[in-house]
Amino acid sequence: MAQLSPLLKQATPVVVDHGEGVYLYDVDGKRHLDFTAGIGVTSTGHCHPRVVEAAREQVGKLIHGQYTTVMHKPLLELTEKLGDVLPPGLDSLFFSNSGSEAVEAALRLSRQATGRPNIIVFQGGFHGRTVAAATMTTSGTRFSAGFSPLMAGVHVAPFPYAFHYGWDEETATKFALRELDYLFATVSSPAETAAFFVEPILGEGGYVPANTAFLRGLRERADRHGIVLVLDEVQAGFGRTGKFWGHDHFDVRPDVVLIAKGLASGFPLSGIAASQELMSKAWPGSQGGTYGGNAVSCAAAIATLDVIRDEGLVENAAERGRQLLEGARLIAGKTTGIGDVRGLGLLVGSEFVTADGEPDTAAAAAAQKAAGERGLLLLTCGAYSNVVRMIPPLIVTAEQIDEALKIWADAV
Secondary structure: OOOOOOOOOOOOOOOEEEEEEOEEEEOOOOEEEEOOHHHHOOOOOEOOHHHHHHHHHHHOOOOOOOOOOOOOHHHHHHHHHHOOOOOOOOOEEEEEOOHHHHHHHHHHHHHHHHOOOEEEEEOOOOOOOOHHHHHOOOOOHHHOOOOOOOOOOEEEEOOOOHHHHOOOHHHHHHHHHHHHHHHHHHOOOHHHEEEEEEOOEOOOOOOOEOOHHHHHHHHHHHHHHOOEEEEEOOOOOOOOOOOOOHHHHHOOOOOEEEEOHHHOOOOOOEEEEEOHHHHOOOOOOOOOOOOOOOHHHHHHHHHHHHHHHHOOHHHHHHHHHHHHHHHHHHHHOOOOOEEEEEEEOOEEEEEEEOOOOOEOHHHHHHHHHHHHHOOEEOEEEOOOOOEEEEOOOOOOOHHHHHHHHHHHHHHO
């Protein structure tokens, strides 16, 4: 009898029968409050009726129309709709299936457009599991260990993770930018640096928001040296942070934006957005793929964008995010085991530490497990897996936030 790979480690023991909204129901009929959202994917909740209907209708028309062979209506309509929400100037799109593919497409674009070999990423960033994307990932060695050699030309600069350094944010930011300049002087000349890849809020790295001074510093250096600024919005985009894009909090202009996860409410779809001018600098034939821009996924993404707009989900993420962050901080204030609670919108992380300030992986795992036993599904993240993260769907209500916080308080 065939079995799943033993390397697939489950965060919870739940076997799901069906999902509805913010809830998952297991095969025994037990209801679970899902604050994982498929790692930030089910932005409109499980099986939103409008997304289900859009996908069902499309399945009856066309399931797969390979988009370098033929065009199809959902792809063209989605491209047009995304034009209404993309950052100014980013008017050219390439679609793929996963976040890793989007990262690699942006990597290829950046190198071909600039003719330069090197990429700079930032400590704690997660960009994927394929060889190039894993090379660019520094949120934990588990994503890149054991299959070296990795890709050459990737260099790492600090991210302003103030709690980790034990500094205030201003000090951490000045340090990060100073070290970036030192990297230019010692490791990767600006003339050989193609791109910066950075998350506006670290995802797997521990739910650490960037800040305006840091991202403006990257933008200034990118402009000065002709470097492409790539913002990885795979987890932070599509309203999750209480603004449509995570970088909207920091008043920065990207050259390339990476999209995936919440784009299609659970259907595989990702992409990169850039200006026509930049995109046209890539080499002919360098973009493509069998399943990219799948018709059913595109139909689901169109419905997702409509639901986000019509139901005010960006605004809801902002309001419910404040409620969740404040509540999690109140809970942390009653224990010495949580050193920091941070986030933006419906991205909230609680970092567990020991009495002497060291990462407490065991306590985070125990709290995540205890919450699951009480009906609240959560995940951990961070380099030491000592951050418990809350990522509910954008449709979450005030009552459901209260329910989750009550369970979390009991679990802690």
